[in-house]
Amino acid sequence: MRLDKYLKVARLIKRRTVANEACDNGLVTVNGRPQRASYDVKVGDQICLRFGVRTVTVEVLSVQETVKQADAVLLYREIGR
Numbered sequence: 001m002r003l004d005k006y007l008k009v010a011r012l013i014k015r016r017t018v019a020n021e022a023c024d025n026g027l028v029t030v031n032g033r034p035q036r037a038s039y040d041v042k043v044g045d046q047i048c049l050r051f052g053v054r055t056v057t058v059e060v061l062s063v064q065e066t067v068k069q070a071d072a073v074l075l076y077r078e079i080g081r
Contacts, residue, residue: 003035003040004023004037005019006075007019007022007028011072012058012076019037020037023037024036027049030045030046042060
């Protein structure tokens, strides 16, 4: 699954277009490297998001096309803020 779509499905970012812009601006890194929105997310990847002064790091536990809002937190494990 594409990185921008994963961020939206996991509800880490509200809209896919915003996720795409975050990737283009270098605010999203995967396994320590800046990645484009087209990056193929795999289980075990560590995604780091920068929101202004706040940084959130998560580990991908599952990749699914669609999930209910309540189950979105099961797709990843938060490592650090």
